[in-house]
Amino acid sequence: MSRECTLLTGFSSTTRQVDGIFIHSLPGEQMGMRPGIDGFNKNKITRIIPSNLLGLQEKEIMKLRKRHHHFEITYASKAVLKTVKTHGFLIISGPPGSGKSAKAYNTAFMLEQKEGFTILSVSSPEDIRTNFLPETKQLFLIDDPIGKYTVDNLICIQRWTNEETFIKQTFTDRSNSKLILTCRSYIYKSGFSHKLSFSPVHCDLLSHNLKMTVVERANLYHRSKLLTFLERLKAGDLTCDQNDSTPLHVVSIKGYDDLVYKRFQLKTNQINLQDKNKRTPLFMACIGCPDKVIQTLLAIDSSSLHVANIEDLTPFDVASINDDVSTLIILLKYDAKVNRKDKQMKRTALQRACDSGSYNAVTFLLTKNADVKLKGTNGLKAIHIACSKRHLEIVELLLKHDKNMINECDDDSRTPLFTSCESNQQNIVFMLLKNKGNVNKTNVKGASPLYKGCKIGNENIVGKLLDYSAKVNVQSENGFSPLYIACLNGNTKIVKLLLHKSAEVNLSTEQGWTPFLISCSKGYLEICKLLLERGANINTGNKSSYTPLPIAFREKHKLIVRFLTELGANVNEVNRKRSRHCTLPV
Structure with a gap:
């Protein structure tokens, strides 16, 4: 007797039965025991296997x-x-x-x-x-x-x-x-x-x-108990709990594909039943990521593919968040919508994958025509979300897909570079600058990336922005300059960087506050000295007529008061602003 069969190794072979023994050999080879490699079956690849072994x-x-x-x-x-x-x-x-x-x-x-x-x-x-x-x-x-x-x-x-x-x-x-x-x-x-x-x-x-x-150990014990319980359930037992969850929800998220069909057969109307969070069994399966359960549920009834939970997320959104490409492939075969937006945050599956750092999902979705320019709440696009969440590789992936995204603005005119500075994402800032991100594009309030770098206090970001010709004297709508923000935060290193790039020391805010005035108010003596060296006026006051000396006196900064009086600051201005019986500390 001779026939063709497939061996365990996946090769086609000729099989002959001789005295109860199956003799297998690959096509074109002579029969015989193979000695191996290096002297063991080196040349021949025939093998003799007992008839019942396979x-x-x-x-x-x-x-x-x-x-x-x-x-x-x-x-x-x-x-x-x-x-x-x-x-x-x-x-x-x-x-x-x-x-x-x-x-x-x-x-x-x-x-x-x-x-x-x-x-x-x-x-x-x-x-x-x-x-x-x-x-x-x-x-x-x-x-x-x-x-x-x-x-x-x-x-x-x-x-x-x-x-x-x-x-x-x-x-x-x-x-x-x-x-x-x-x-x-x-x-x-x-x-x-x-x-x-x-x-x-x-x-x-x-x-x-x-x-x-x-x-x-506890998980194994509870799993064993749960399996025993689920296998013994009858149709009358398949009721909802206080959260409207059914046993089908449980076996779906746990990945028990052999029990899914059995539970469905007992009570077919529970296939698309939603719990209190409006999650279907298919939704639960996509949380747990068992592909076989997902395939079983979709084969039974695919109508829950587009059913969203209480947050208006679909199974496709969940798979994107979980970076589960195999599930995304299955759902797309059943016509899942790639560019659907949820009703709450107006985000697509791609945007959610960017938020969760799901690199594989982002890569896959881009090949399936996911729209990178769709806007979510506040006009946030996929690249803004990836920048704010510190996902450098995803930002690079998006720019590789569409390099023009580098200066895309959200509804507040924030570019990816602005968002990265605002979120203190140093590596992403460096990468965007290298790829010609707009270093001087301000948001709707007139704040620049340099302003944000000074506000978060990252001297590396500030230094790199200055290296790429960031404008040092751009003021926001309330008149705050990068130097003013650095003085407000007492960041001496950033103040030095800005002064080295010729930052204007006497620019004032809408309320008349200068970098020197705010430094005196905060008690930053070293910064006061640096500003004075660059021409700061020690008697310039704000719109309430407060000059540096009375403000330092009010805030009880003795070293600043002594410093100003030694420089000849107007003492009479102090006396006019305080109780006439008070005297300056000496």
């Missing part, structure tokens, strides 16, 4: 896939995945019930999904040799490689010893081949690795770094 493999993996739907991500599972990505050979040890195999298979499924690895669950090193394909991404899994209860199984140890060279050559620093072993803690501690002369990376689930936390 079926058992698939059944076992399918069973584990079903269990994996309920896998709870922990710090340890993340650490194991990170470790196996950089190492070819890994051993996970832990006590019975610690989840060794679950973590191993979670790692395998993640690598299968994200990097295209083929999973092979085997029981011995000979199985590895038999199924190994050098040019294919393969991940082998073996539970209890020398047994569960003893390290004295000489037959098992000898089998591993015989394949020691092959194992080392196959899984040492190989990106395409991975081997994960799991064993009980006492097996590992008894010297399992030393007996085999292996050096796998060890992940000890009892170690301080990988041991489950109290919170993780």
